Amino acid sequence: MEKCAPVLSACMQRMKGIQDALDILNGKWKIRIMAALTFGPKRFVDLQMIIEGIGPKMLSKELQLLELNGLVRREVVDNKPVGVNYVITEYGLTLETVIKELSHWGNTHRIQVMGKV
Template sequence: MNKDCPVTLEACMGMIRPVRDALDVLSGKWKIPILISLSFGNKRFGQMTRDIPKITDRMLSKELRDLEVNGLVQRRVHDSVPVFVEYSLTEYGHSLDKVIHELRDWGVKHRERYAEPDKVY
């Protein structure tokens, strides 16, 4: 942001509203881990439960539905015997790749600054 430019209410709201919208879509404990899991390729439900420790089946189902409603995740039912369901990121979902990498980089720097660097979480 330009420090020489006076901040107006309109400018402030112009920053806050889109950030708030993004946080509303991505908020919660599980959405980012789900997006990260799917960024490595298409996954079946069971694969994601293994990728994301401690997430319950019910919560994974709910969060996948939310991500699907927001156009970030696609659910594909394969007509085979037995039928199986596969999830993938949409092109729109992949538009978050850079944001997620930036958050990761910031998190690494934050951990180096404030946390115990050798502690595994």
């Protein structure tokens, strides 16, 4: 049993990391918001248009949570009328590889199951 301890410890550590990530990115919207922002700053209405099915109340809530966790920041744009852009932070960009891999896997799975992209 002692020989299993390092493997068990590594497994448990991996599970803790996955749980922490899921706690931050849970739900059906946060990863989509982050994915949209990897392509550059977006206005609120742009995010609503890109992320099909999300309502303004939910988008606002999710953006606030992402901002609270340091993944997204609001930038006030000084024009008439004053606007707000949402920008992925440097810390948020550390998720870009995960988001790309998730997208790649999802597209591959779609082809596997449905035979089309």
